[in-house]
Amino acid sequence: MNITTIPGPKGLPITGNLLAFRRDPLQFLREASKEHGDVAHFRFGPSRHVYLISNPDMIKEILVTKQSHFRKAKGLQVARAVVGDGILTSEGKKHMRQRRLMQPAFHRDRIATYGDSMVQQARQLMEEWQDGTVRDVHEDMMKVTLAIITETMFGKGLKEGTDRIAHAIDVGLKYVSTKASSIIDIPLNVPTASNRQFLESAELLDKTIYAIIDERRKEGDQGKTDLLAMLLAARDEDDGEGMTDEQVRDEVMTIFVAGHETTANTMSWIWYLLATHPQAEQKLWAELDEVLAGRLPTVADIPRLKYVSMIINETLRLYPAAWTLNREVTEPVEIGGRTYNPGDTLMMSQYVMHRDDRYYENPDEFKPERFDGDLLKQIPTYAYFPFGGGPRVCIGNNFALMEAALLLATFAQEYRFRLADPGKPVEAEPLVTLRPKNGLMMKLEARSRS
Numbered sequence: 001m002n003i004t005t006i007p008g009p010k011g012l013p014i015t016g017n018l019l020a021f022r023r024d025p026l027q028f029l030r031e032a033s034k035e036h037g038d039v040a041h042f043r044f045g046p047s048r049h050v051y052l053i054s055n056p057d058m059i060k061e062i063l064v065t066k067q068s069h070f071r072k073a074k075g076l077q078v079a080r081a082v083v084g085d086g087i088l089t090s091e092g093k094k095h096m097r098q099r100r101l102m103q104p105a106f107h108r109d110r111i112a113t114y115g116d117s118m119v120q121q122a123r124q125l126m127e128e129w130q131d132g133t134v135r136d137v138h139e140d141m142m143k144v145t146l147a148i149i150t151e152t153m154f155g156k157g158l159k160e161g162t163d164r165i166a167h168a169i170d171v172g173l174k175y176v177s178t179k180a181s182s183i184i185d186i187p188l189n190v191p192t193a194s195n196r197q198f199l200e201s202a203e204l205l206d207k208t209i210y211a212i213i214d215e216r217r218k219e220g221d222q223g224k225t226d227l228l229a230m231l232l233a234a235r236d237e238d239d240g241e242g243m244t245d246e247q248v249r250d251e252v253m254t255i256f257v258a259g260h261e262t263t264a265n266t267m268s269w270i271w272y273l274l275a276t277h278p279q280a281e282q283k284l285w286a287e288l289d290e291v292l293a294g295r296l297p298t299v300a301d302i303p304r305l306k307y308v309s310m311i312i313n314e315t316l317r318l319y320p321a322a323w324t325l326n327r328e329v330t331e332p333v334e335i336g337g338r339t340y341n342p343g344d345t346l347m348m349s350q351y352v353m354h355r356d357d358r359y360y361e362n363p364d365e366f367k368p369e370r371f372d373g374d375l376l377k378q379i380p381t382y383a384y385f386p387f388g389g390g391p392r393v394c395i396g397n398n399f400a401l402m403e404a405a406l407l408l409a410t411f412a413q414e415y416r417f418r419l420a421d422p423g424k425p426v427e428a429e430p431l432v433t434l435r436p437k438n439g440l441m442m443k444l445e446a447r448s449r450s
């Protein structure tokens with residue numbers, strides 16, 4: 001079939017489907033896929049052709065077998081203002097080299113050493129909590145995941161203080177997030193208040209990060225095992241070269257950007273789903289009481305926390321923090337028997353695929369038990385891909401799963417979370433990541449174990 005004849009939702013003459021998409025991206029994509037099947041065509045503006053691909057075999061072709069015909073799509077360019085040319089934004093050979101250099105730092109055994117700090121950060125946050133109070137739990141989850149990634153990166157005892165760095169990162173991330181979703185693109189050199197604030201925090205961050213790198217290079221790592229030490233020690237197998245200061249800076253920022261909000265969102269959706277599914281909550285408590293009996297969890301406990309892991313998988317299915325992946329064609333490529341041309345955008349939506357009734361019974365229902373058994377072996381690989389796939393699969397996937405398990409076990413042992421206003425639905429807001437719109441106000445109730 002000629003691709004110009006691929007059907008899709010009707011659009012307007014100039015803007016095409018852009019406004020309908022912006023109005024409600026999740027609904028728009030879901031309907032397009034339901035109505036038009038494996039490939040739906042639409043337009044963003046007069047000439048940007050977008051194809052929503054909802055077939056797991058085709059998704060595999062795009063992400064894995066034919067990935068060299070694509071690059072990441074435009075949306076990510078905004079992120080470059082913060083992360084430069086790090087592993088998330090770089091392409092081709094540069095990406096491959098950086099990926100090779102960084103991979104060992106994310107090995108399962110290596111990241112296991114960060115488990116205690118994750119639990120300690122959770123405990124520290126709980127010191128601010130009190131029985132019966134109402135809090136924005138989403139803000140809390142952002143705070144704890146940021147503290148974790150900061151300590152993982154720089155270790156303890158930073159001279160500059162993790163709080164200041166965390167604040168500057170927060171400003172940078174908020175900027176990227178608002179900019180990526182705003183319709184009017186105001187260039188960075190226009191002195192608006194938000195541009196000024198962003199540039200100031202970017203400067204502070206740069207200064208701080210370069211100063212830390214400089215100090216480490218001079219003093220050596222002195223036995224430090226944090227992520228920065230790993231990045232500074234990494235050497236390419238082929239040429240024995242390490243990273244320049246600028247590359248290390250870009251990768252540090254990349255890890256902050258990619259490795260914090262995604263996990264925070266996942267945690268927030270977990271609290272929301274548990275609050276609205278008391279049976280699952282009961283099963284979770286039974287497991288925590290049996291495996292941990294009140295003590296703090298460790299990495300070694302995770303394999304026995306089976307229901308915890310089912311809850312995380314099911315939450316990533318219903319509310320995948322990365323709700324869509326986009327790729328732009330760089331050279332003509334055939335996918336599923338059709339040829340796509342340079343400039344075409346192919347969109348693969350986890351949100352759409354994870355709620356497809358071809359693969360999941362009652363797909364909108366929260367049912368962690370569906371992961372008890374071999375569901376993931378029965379369905380095609382790319383019917384469930386919260387962490388993407390192929391050479392650009394999330395490098396932090398094990399880190400994220402471990403962090404989510406430890407945070408869930410630590411918090412849920414001590415508290416139950418109730419929606420502050422159960423009558424008010426919590427909406428999903430698909431910005432750069434899928435998060436609860438307007439935060440997540442919840443009432444904390446201290447748990448008393450029997």
Ligand code: HEM
Binds near residue numbers: 326385389391
């Ligand atoms: C639940 C949490 C997370 C989710 C759902 C998630 C999801 C993803 C997805 C879907 C991609 C692929 C993007 C693409 O192909 O366009 C990705 C890439 C990436 N993620 Fe994650 N992520 C999570 C947590 C983390 C954490 C904790 C870290 C670091 C500590 C991290 C670091 C990265 C990096 C560096 C990349 C770029 C990899 C590359 O292009 O080679 N992520 N993530």
